[in-house]
Amino acid sequence: MKISQKGLYALQALMMLARAYDRGAIRIRDIAYEEGLPEKFLELILLELKNARMVESVRGAKGGYRLRRPPSGILLSDVIRLIDGPLAPFGDAEQLRSLIDRDAGHRALYQVFLDVRNAAAKILENTTLADIVAGQESPAKSKKRQNKRKAREPQVLPMMVHGREHKP
Numbered sequence: 001m002k003i004s005q006k007g008l009y010a011l012q013a014l015m016m017l018a019r020a021y022d023r024g025a026i027r028i029r030d031i032a033y034e035e036g037l038p039e040k041f042l043e044l045i046l047l048e049l050k051n052a053r054m055v056e057s058v059r060g061a062k063g064g065y066r067l068r069r070p071p072s073g074i075l076l077s078d079v080i081r082l083i084d085g086p087l088a089p090f091g092d093a094e095q096l097r098s099l100i101d102r103d104a105g106h107r108a109l110y111q112v113f114l115d116v117r118n119a120a121a122k123i124l125e126n127t128t129l130a131d132i133v134a135g136q137e138s139p140a141k142s143k144k145r146q147n148k149r150k151a152r153e154p155q156v157l158p159m160m161v162h163g164r165e166h167k168p
Helices: 005-019 028-035 039-051 076-084 093-102 104-125 129-134 139-152
Strands: 055-058 064-067 159-161 164-166
Touching (some): 005 028, 005 039, 005 064, 005 076, 005 129, 028 039, 028 064, 039 055, 039 076, 076 104, 093 104
Antiparallel strands (some): 055 064, 159 164
């Protein structure tokens, strides 16, 4: 299974909206900046997500986009299927089953593809935005933690042992 750049951008934008779910709408400009996404392309993606009723737009000074449903109600499989189509390497599960039935000489190969598709689908159909956001922190928090860790780490200087530099 291959996810397009558009699919990745959609997931990144949705993750940001999931992290801000309780805080209201976020402007496209802010999503694009925070996630490092091209703003014009993001507009098209968000419009597609809006038409699929995953997000909604809010007008006004505090306007922007927000999730239409809670992050726990949006499956990764739904997003990927919307943006990139079927989860199989080629075609959907029914197409693969048809190939398995018709092409006896390659039945085992198509069965492997169907098994891969089913395994990927099972994971994606059981993973929500809430699941992936819970396992990830914002880049700003991560950077702050790294800076605190560096500040606490003692400086280690190389030692000279028998005329040679030795690093512990």
